[in-house]
Amino acid sequence: MLSIRLMxxxxxxxxxxxxxxxxxxxxxxLAGAGTDTTANVLVLDHDFAAAGELVRVFLQSKQVYRxxxxxxxxxxxxxxxxxxxxxPRVYPITGPESASQASVLELYPDVDAxxxxxxxxxxxxxxxxxxQLIRDATASHRRMTVLGKPGWGVGFELATGWHxxxxxxxGDLTGTAHAGTDVEVCFSARIPNRSGLCVFGISYQSxxxxxxxxxxxxxxRLGLIGKRTSGWDFGPxxxxxxxxxxxxxxxxxxxxxxxxxxxxxxxxxxxxxWSIQASYSHALYHGFPxxxxxxxxxxxxxxxxxxxxGWYQ
Numbered sequence: 299m300l301s302i303r304l305m306x307x308x309x310x311x312x313x314x315x316x317x318x319x320x321x322x323x324x325x326x327x328l329a330g331a332g333t334d335t336t337a338n339v340l341v342l343d344h345d346f347a348a349a350g351e352l353v354r355v356f357l358q359s360k361q362v363y364r365x366x367x368x369x370x371x372x373x374x375x376x377x378x379x380x381x382x383x384x385x386p387r388v389y390p391i392t393g394p395e396s397a398s399q400a401s402v403l404e405l406y407p408d409v410d411a412x413x414x415x416x417x418x419x420x421x422x423x424x425x426x427x428x429x430q431l432i433r434d435a436t437a438s439h440r441r442m443t444v445l446g447k448p449g450w451g452v453g454f455e456l457a458t459g460w461h462x463x464x465x466x467x468x469g470d471l472t473g474t475a476h477a478g479t480d481v482e483v484c485f486s487a488r489i490p491n492r493s494g495l496c497v498f499g500i501s502y503q504s505x506x507x508x509x510x511x512x513x514x515x516x517x518x519r520l521g522l523i524g525k526r527t528s529g530w531d532f533g534p535x536x537x538x539x540x541x542x543x544x545x546x547x548x549x550x551x552x553x554x555x556x557x558x559x560x561x562x563x564x565x566x567x568x569x570x571x572w573s574i575q576a577s578y579s580h581a582l583y584h585g586f587p588x589x590x591x592x593x594x595x596x597x598x599x600x601x602x603x604x605x606x607x608g609w610y611q
Contacts, residue, residue, distance in 0.1 A: 336435055338364075338432050338433060338435050339432065339433040340432055341363065341431045342355050342431035343429075344428070344429050345426075345427075346416075346427050346428070346429065349423065349425055350416065350423075352414045352416050354412055354414055355431060356411070356412045356413075357386060357405065357410075357411065357413055358407065358410055359410050360407075360438070361407065361433055361438045362405070362434045362437035362440075363386075363407075363433055364403070364431075364433075364434045364437075365402070365403040365405060365429060365431050365432075366401070366432070367402075367403070367417055368427050369399070369400070370400065370401055371401060371419065371420050372401040372419055372427060373390065373401065373417075373420075374388055374405075374415055374416065374417060375415070375422075376405070376413050376415050378412070378413055379411070379413065383409045386405045386406055386407040386413065387405070387406040387408075388404070388406075389403065390402070390403055415431075417429060451487065451489070451570060451610040451611060452486070453573075453608055453609045454484065454485060455484040455499075455606050455607065456606060457480075457481075457483075457606025458604070458605065459480045459603050459605060460477060460479055461477065461581070461601065461602045463506075464599060466511075466543070475505075476506035477506075478504050478506065479503075480502070480604060481501070482499055482502075484496040484498070485497050485498050485499070486608060488610060493520055493521060494519040495517070495519065497516060499513075499514070499516065499539075509543050509545065510543075511544075511550070512542045512544075513539045513540070513542075514542075516537070516539065518536055519533060519558055520534055529561055529564070530559070530560070530561055532558060532559040533557070534555065534556070534557055534558075535556050535577060535579065536554070536556075537554040538553055540585075549585055550585035552582070554580060554581035554582070554602065555579060555580060556577055556579025556580060556602070557579075558575055558577035559575070559577075560573055571609075572608065572609055573607070574607055575604075575605070576605050577603075578601070578603055578604075579601070579604075580599065580600075581602055583598040583600075584597070
């Protein structure tokens with residue numbers, strides 16, 4: 299009897315310890331399976347019973363949502379609760395996902411937030427309809443891939459600065475060089491926190507006692523930080539261009555190596571936004587009258603300090 303009792307007690311202890319272990323193993327197995335991120339998810343199914351009715355829904359940034367309205371020629375008015383952030387971008391689309399009598403839209407939120415949604419017609423007035431809001435898994439993965447590997451952004455830069463003087467000819471104010479100013483505009487392209495390029499720039503350079511020069515140039519820039527999480531960037535730059543001097547037939551050219559530092563102010567997840575940039579370069583000139591570039595005067599050269607503001611999309 300004693301041995302039977304010992305066996306029963308042992309079996310009870312084994313079962314007591316084993317049950318939590320099996321439960322933990324099952325929970326871990328279920329957790330390991332995770333949520334199926336490859337399937338579309340129905341986020342909202344709502345009937346707008348009256349014109350002007352609002353519904354609230356939480357949307358995640360970097361995701362793509364497909365909105366299906368049960369009547370044609372409809373769209374959505376969306377605003378963040380509190381109206382402090384930019385609402386998602388809304389694009390009308392067509393496709394086989396819905397019936398031909400439906401309106402199909404894509405939503406691109408840039409911020410995690412709760413939003414108020416209203417269905418409206420082309421006249422901007424609220425309508426009664428049914429809305430199905432679906433997280434599009436394929437489009438969301440595609441957007442995440444694009445955001446993870448941003449391409450080139452294009453934009454414009456405006457800049458102004460100062461340069462040390464240089465002699466354009468032997469007759470410039472008895473051989474005395476005076477400092478001057480630069481005003482520049484540039485069509486630019488860049489990969490955020492990587493390489494950048496002033497594709498085509500125009501610079502108006504003036505200085506006291508000498509003729510003004512209109513420069514046409516290009517300027518590659520090589521960012522050295524290379525971290526998308528950083529708003530700062532710096533590195534070398536190289537400017538090459540040709541100039542036009544007013545009231546002369548001379549065609550000078552410029553080669554100016556230097557350094558730049560830039561602060562990126564992003565306004566969206568696609569890398570668009572503002573850029574504040576400062577640069578220093580040492581310019582070497584050629585193509586001025588031979589009397590200036592002779593052995594007595596040496597090659598014309600000057601230092602430039604430029605401060606600019608850019609916008610990229």
